[in-house]
Amino acid sequence: MTEQKEQQTNCFHCGLPVPAGLDIEVIIDNTPQPMCCRGCEAVAKAIVDGGMENYYRYRTEKSKTAQELVPDVLRQAEVYDRDEVQKSFVRHNDENLREASLILEGIDCAACVWLNEQHIRAQPGVHEAQVNYSTHRARIVWDEREIKLSDILKSVSEIGYIAHPYDPSQHHQLLEKQRKDYLKRLGLAGALGMQVMMFAIAMYTGDWWGMEPQYRTFLQWISLLLTLPVFLYSGWPFYRAAWRDLRHKRAGMDVPISLGIVIAFCGSLFTMIGSGDHVYFDSVVMFIFFLLTARYLELVARKKASEHTEALIQSQATTAIREQAGNQTEVVAAQELEPGDIVQVKPGETIPSDGEVIEGGSSVDESLLSGESHPCAKQVRDKVIGGSINIESPLRIRVTSSGQETVLSTILRLVERAQSEKPAIARLADRVASRFVIAILLLATAVASYWYFNDPSQWLSVTISVLVVTCPCALSLATPAAITAATGALIRDGLLCSRGHALESLSKISHFVFDKTGTLTDGNLGISQSLCLTDAMDEASCLLYAASLESRSEHPVARAFLSAAGDDLLAAEDISSTPGGGISGRVNGRQVHLGNTVYIRQETGLGLTPEQQNRLEDGTRVVLSDDTRLLAVFVLQDAIRGEADSLVNSLKQAGVKTLLYSGDDETAVSIVAHRLHITDYKAAMLPADKLQQLRELQKQGATVAMLGDGVNDAPVLAGADVSIAMGEGARYAAAAADMVLFRNNLNILYRGITVARKMMRVIKQNLGWALAYNITALPLAAMGIIQPWMAALGMSASSLIVVANAMRLTK
Amino acid sequence: MEIIYFLIPMALVLVAGIVAGLFWAVKSGQFDDLEGPAHQIIMDEEIYPEDSDKETKQD
Numbered sequence: 001m002t003e004q005k006e007q008q009t010n011c012f013h014c015g016l017p018v019p020a021g022l023d024i025e026v027i028i029d030n031t032p033q034p035m036c037c038r039g040c041e042a043v044a045k046a047i048v049d050g051g052m053e054n055y056y057r058y059r060t061e062k063s064k065t066a067q068e069l070v071p072d073v074l075r076q077a078e079v080y081d082r083d084e085v086q087k088s089f090v091r092h093n094d095e096n097l098r099e100a101s102l103i104l105e106g107i108d109c110a111a112c113v114w115l116n117e118q119h120i121r122a123q124p125g126v127h128e129a130q131v132n133y134s135t136h137r138a139r140i141v142w143d144e145r146e147i148k149l150s151d152i153l154k155s156v157s158e159i160g161y162i163a164h165p166y167d168p169s170q171h172h173q174l175l176e177k178q179r180k181d182y183l184k185r186l187g188l189a190g191a192l193g194m195q196v197m198m199f200a201i202a203m204y205t206g207d208w209w210g211m212e213p214q215y216r217t218f219l220q221w222i223s224l225l226l227t228l229p230v231f232l233y234s235g236w237p238f239y240r241a242a243w244r245d246l247r248h249k250r251a252g253m254d255v256p257i258s259l260g261i262v263i264a265f266c267g268s269l270f271t272m273i274g275s276g277d278h279v280y281f282d283s284v285v286m287f288i289f290f291l292l293t294a295r296y297l298e299l300v301a302r303k304k305a306s307e308h309t310e311a312l313i314q315s316q317a318t319t320a321i322r323e324q325a326g327n328q329t330e331v332v333a334a335q336e337l338e339p340g341d342i343v344q345v346k347p348g349e350t351i352p353s354d355g356e357v358i359e360g361g362s363s364v365d366e367s368l369l370s371g372e373s374h375p376c377a378k379q380v381r382d383k384v385i386g387g388s389i390n391i392e393s394p395l396r397i398r399v400t401s402s403g404q405e406t407v408l409s410t411i412l413r414l415v416e417r418a419q420s421e422k423p424a425i426a427r428l429a430d431r432v433a434s435r436f437v438i439a440i441l442l443l444a445t446a447v448a449s450y451w452y453f454n455d456p457s458q459w460l461s462v463t464i465s466v467l468v469v470t471c472p473c474a475l476s477l478a479t480p481a482a483i484t485a486a487t488g489a490l491i492r493d494g495l496l497c498s499r500g501h502a503l504e505s506l507s508k509i510s511h512f513v514f515d516k517t518g519t520l521t522d523g524n525l526g527i528s529q530s531l532c533l534t535d536a537m538d539e540a541s542c543l544l545y546a547a548s549l550e551s552r553s554e555h556p557v558a559r560a561f562l563s564a565a566g567d568d569l570l571a572a573e574d575i576s577s578t579p580g581g582g583i584s585g586r587v588n589g590r591q592v593h594l595g596n597t598v599y600i601r602q603e604t605g606l607g608l609t610p611e612q613q614n615r616l617e618d619g620t621r622v623v624l625s626d627d628t629r630l631l632a633v634f635v636l637q638d639a640i641r642g643e644a645d646s647l648v649n650s651l652k653q654a655g656v657k658t659l660l661y662s663g664d665d666e667t668a669v670s671i672v673a674h675r676l677h678i679t680d681y682k683a684a685m686l687p688a689d690k691l692q693q694l695r696e697l698q699k700q701g702a703t704v705a706m707l708g709d710g711v712n713d714a715p716v717l718a719g720a721d722v723s724i725a726m727g728e729g730a731r732y733a734a735a736a737a738d739m740v741l742f743r744n745n746l747n748i749l750y751r752g753i754t755v756a757r758k759m760m761r762v763i764k765q766n767l768g769w770a771l772a773y774n775i776t777a778l779p780l781a782a783m784g785i786i787q788p789w790m791a792a793l794g795m796s797a798s799s800l801i802v803v804a805n806a807m808r809l810t811k
Numbered sequence: 812m813e814i815i816y817f818l819i820p821m822a823l824v825l826v827a828g829i830v831a832g833l834f835w836a837v838k839s840g841q842f843d844d845l846e847g848p849a850h851q852i853i854m855d856e857e858i859y860p861e862d863s864d865k866e867t868k869q870d
Contacts, residue, residue, distance in 0.1 A: 132844045180837050187833040191826055215812060222819055226826075 011036030013044045013160075015062035017639075019526075029053055043160040050159075052118050059111035061744075063160050077150035079319055079333050080165055086149070089165045096145050097127065102138040102153075104131065105162040112161070119159050123147055137166060175303045182237070182299060186292045189234035192226045193285035199223050200282035207278075220272050220279050227281040231265050235288045237295070256440050260467035261287060267460045280464055283791070287468065290796050294477050294803070297484055320352035321345075323396075334386075341399040345390045351397065353386040359396035365389045436774075440470045447782045458784055465781040469791035470774055474798040478766030481806035486759040489810045495724075495741055495752045502738040505722035507756035508703045512651055513659045513694065515708040515716075519726060520660070520672055520746075521638040525560040529617050529635040542632035546624050548572045548587045549594050557622060560636050582622075592631070594624050596665055606630050620668045638668070640675060647746040648676045654753060657702075661690045690716040707741075707749065724749065759809055766802045773798045 009018045012026070012033035025032040026044040035041040043063070047055055080086065091099045104116055113131045116138065120129035125146025131138045142152060149165070156163040199219045206216060235258075242258035261284055268279040322332050323342040334352035337343065342358065345351050351364065357378050364378045365388055378384055384397060444466045451459035487497050497503055514520050532539045547565030549572050550558035575585035582595015584603060593603045600623045601607050608616075608623070612633070619637040623630060648658050660681035662669045669683035682693065694716060697704050706720035717723035717737050725737035741748060777794055780786045786794070836842065 180842070183837050183842055184834055187837070188830055191829050191833065195822065195826055212812075215815065218816070218819075222823070225823070 009034045011040050012056075013040040013063050028056055043158065046158045047115065047119075050119055050122055052115055052159075055111050055115040057111075058114070061112075077153045078148075079150075079331055080153065081148045081150050082333075082336075090149075093141065096143050097141055098144055098149075099139065099141045100149065101166045102140060102156075102163040103166040104136050104138055104156070105164075107131075107136045107161065115159060116156065116161060119155065120152060123152060123155050126152065138163065175299070179296075179299055179303055182292065182296045185234040185237070186289070186296050189230045189285060189289040189292055192230050193289045196223050196226050196230075196282050196285045199226075203279075220281075223279065223281040224269065224272065227265065227284055230285045230288055231261070234292060235261055238288075238291070256437050256444075256467055256470075257287075257291060259441070259444075260464065263460075263467060264464045267464060271460065278461065280461075283464070283468060286793075286796055290799055294481070294799070297481070300484075337399045339400055343397050343399060345395045345397060347390055347392055347394065349390055351384050351386055351388050351390055351395075353399045354401040355384055355386070355397040355399045357382050357384060357395055358398050360394055362390055362392040362395050365391055436470075436475065440467070443470075443778070443782070451784070455784075461787065462781070462784045465784075465786045465791040466778070468795055469777045469781040469786060474770035474773060474795070474802045475767065477799055477802050478770050479763050481803045482759050482762045482766060482809060485762075485806040485809040486755050490748075490752055490755055493748050493751060494745070495739060495748050497739050502722055503756045503759055505703065505738070506705060506753055507760045509656055509705040509722065509753065511657045511659060511697055511702045511704045513661055513690075513704055513706045513720070514678075515660075515662060515690075515706070519707050520644045520676065521640050525557060525620070525636045525638050527560055527564050527634050528619055528637040531612070531615060531633045531635075533612065533630045533632055537631060539632065542624055543634075544570060545587050545590075545592055545631070546594050546622070546634065549575065549583055549585050549592060557620070557636060561634075590626060592624060592626050594622060597621060597623055600625050600630070604628075608633065618667065618671050620665060638672075640672060641746060643746040644676055647750055648678060650747075650750045651753075654750070656705075656753070661685050661693060663687075687716050691719045694719050708737075724752075755809060762805055762809060766805055769805075770798060770802060 010016065011018055012028065013035055016036045018034050018036045022036070024035040024037075024041045026035055026041055026048060027033075028044065028048055033044070035044060040063075047053065086098075086100075089100055093099050104112075107113060107116070117129050117131050120126055120138065120140060123142075125143045126140060127143060128141040129138060130140075140152060142149070153163050153165075199222060203211070203216065203219055203223075205211075206219075238254050238258045238261065241254040245255055264280045264284050264287075268281055268284070272279050319331050320334050320337055321329050321344045322337065323329050323344065329344065337353045343352060343355070347362070357380050359380065361377070361379050364376055364384055378395070383400075384395075386401070444463055447466050448459055448463040451462045483503065486503055490497065490503075527543075530539055530543065532542055537545075543561065543565050547561040548570040550561050551569050551572060552575065570588045572585050572587045575583060577583040578595070578599060581599035581602075582593060584591070584593045584595075586592075593600055595603070597608060604625050604627060606625055606629065608621075608630070616633060617635050617637075619635040622634045622636060624632045624634070651658050657680070658676075658678050660669065660673050660676075660678045662672075662681070662683055663685055664683060666683040669681055673679075673681035682689075685693070694704055694706065698721070703721045705722045705724065706717055707724045707726070708717050717725060722739065723737040724739045724741055726741055739752070773794070777786065777791070781791055
């Protein structure tokens with residue numbers, strides 16, 4: 001324990017370094033463990049006092065730092081206790097028992113699931129709590145007389161997670177229903193199919209070695225009996241889709257599939273009743289089973305994508321600040337808003353509902369909703385869209401449509417987008433396959449009529465062979481199988497692809513642009529040095545003035561001051577801020593300014609002397625002054641993430657150029673760039689500049705990936721070929737990005753690129769193989785060389801090869 | 812070989828049972844979470860605030 005004092009200690013709970021001089025410990029498993037802040041201490045204590053130390057034994061990821069938790073949503077948790085709000089997501093099991101679904105944020109490993117379950121169950125009045133590991137959703141049942149929903153939400157935050165209610169959309173429920181439906185059809189086809197195959201083997205050997213006719217007939221009838229439910233029930237989705245295609249005069253994949261199945265089944269039925277010749281029931285079930293498997297896997301991948309998107313959207317602030325009579329405000333859920341209500345929207349917040357600006361001027365980001373990537377300026381009387389984000393200054397808005405509609409439509413729009421998009425290569429495969437289908441149908445007709453007139457005994461078997469062997473399912477499976485495997489592997493690692501083209505674009509990137517704050521660094525500015533420049537005040541009161549001035553700001557700099565100064569702040573008024581400069585206002589009746597050196601010079605004409613500058617460390621310098629003299633200088637520093645270095649290196653080795661565009665000032669950016677050996681960096685960039693730079697790179701033929709986390713990055717993210725958001729950053733940015741990095745480890749990005757490149761290779765191999773197979777097998781089938789059973793075997797084998805090749809990606 | 816007239820229908824009954832079981836499993840939510848239980852099994856034990864065995868293993 002003694003040498004710990006010499007070297008840097010890390011917080012046992014969250015893994016961050018413990019600030020020097022801080023000595024907080026919590027006894028875990030009888031060993032005192034260091035903690036980095038009071039927040040982590042409280043969380044660790046809550047876990048230990050609840051008897052859940054097991055969590056620390058089994059967890060595989062460090063926990064989230066406690067102070068980042070408790071967002072506004074939770075402070076306003078009482079909103080969720082109201083009946084009007086609960087209407088949308090709470091079920092009443094009986095008079096007092098209520099049931100709801102919650103989304104849990106911060107779950108990284110199985111120990112988290114366990115911890116949450118145990119902790120929620122331990123609350124008095126909670127009857128049931130179950131956490132689903134794959135979806136991060138919790139189902140809870142509680143007794144309204146004993147505990148309120150808000151208390152449950154708060155109890156979850158005690159152990160360091162965030163829970164918020166979740167209202168499963170119809171879309172999601174539909175997908176889940178569909179998945180279960182497919183599972184049944186698939187199970188039936190599998191179970192019965194195995195039997196049919198077994199009898200088929202008996203009959204094939206019978207063909208070879210001879211078999212008494214009565215057994216043969218018996219086996220055929222049994223096969224028919226077993227095939228019938230598969231044919232009718234399991235095959236139904238194909239017939240339905242084929243019928244839909246036909247009605248719309250399209251040639252989809254399902255048309256030859258259905259035709260092949262129906263012809264093979266009916267043909268077998270007729271030959272069985274008539275001549276008692278060969279039957280193809282085994283081909284029918286095998287065909288249906290393999291195709292259903294492919295469809296099922298695709299559905300599961302889609303459902304997973306939609307779950308993540310929905311979770312992101314639902315976690316967005318769905319509360320609003322509504323004005324009441326007499327200068328009062330109240331916090332309400334966005335769904336509660338009615339036309340005519342007046343709401344206040346702070347910078348950085350989502351506009352809760354469609355409305356009209358009645359006071360203030362700001363720019364609003366609507367890229368998510370309209371696709372317009374530039375922020376739009378909004379003045380009084382301008383219309384704003386619910387779900388867009390307010391960037392600069394506070395707005396007062398009169399609501400024009402009910403919140404319920406707005407929130408739902410936003411969710412739906414996002415989910416739809418995530419699912420409707422297919423990567424270019426998949427679209428190509430679809431187009432090729434569709435033409436292929438028409439060609440197959442024409443060819444099958446030609447082959448059938450040729451054989452019918454030349455050798456009537458053979459026509460059925462040849463036609464079935466042609467239809468089955470040429471079924472372009474390997475072709476149509478080639479891309480989705482690879483994408484599903486790659487996406488699945490990456491989701492497991494903590495990188496979510498929320499748009500179809502993401503992986504394909506990622507495989508081609510030539511430039512990788514970082515946004516410094518919160519991406520390469522861990523995003524928490526801290527005051528590393530403070531220097532008092534006047535005798536009239538001491539350091540602590542300078543800090544207090546600075547924090548009071550920043551008390552209403554959401555900027556990272558403000559957070560650094562606020563967390564250092566504590567809760568007892570002075571009253572501040574007449575605050576005006578200059579983005580990228582600083583902030584001025586009256587604190588305790590005294591006019592003070594806080595900002596970078598340029599800003600202070602503009603406001604007061606004062607500057608630091610060279611001697612003073614020499615005494616300062618590297619970092620972002622923030623100066624506090626009143627109208628006549630400088631009061632103090634603070635140096636803020638942001639620690640570089642541990643993995644940032646190795647990520648930049650591996651990117652360079654992979655032939656990807658790394659760039660750093662930041663809104664921070666020159667010194668801060670150059671320090672980071674220098675330490676990470678990024679030669680190409682630009683500082684003090686506004687979002688519009690970043691976008692401009694990005695466009696220029698793209699004009700020179702670069703494919704650009706961008707990693708960002710801030711609200712103001714959203715338009716830039718939208719402009720990049722593939723955009724990646726930090727899952728911990730502003731939720732809005734996450735919703736707008738193509739990919740979201742959920743785990744706090746940058747190296748996953750490099751893995752993402754490797755997997756994406758490998759995926760493209762696999763897709764090309766798959767497409768090549770599928771095409772080659774179809775082209776070789778077709779003439780053989782048309783000539784009658786291939787028997788239907790060989791065709792079914794060949795078709796399945798080619799599909800399986802494609803899938804197996806794709807599965808290599810999951811390793 | 813007449814035995815197959817008995818054995819195969821028996822097999823059919825078994826298959827029917829399997830399918831019925833599968834439908835029941837799907838309906839009752841056995842397939843809702845396919846990953847969680849695999850992880851949870853290692854932590855299924857109840858909470859023992861004074862668990863002396865664990866402490867010795869810690870070293």
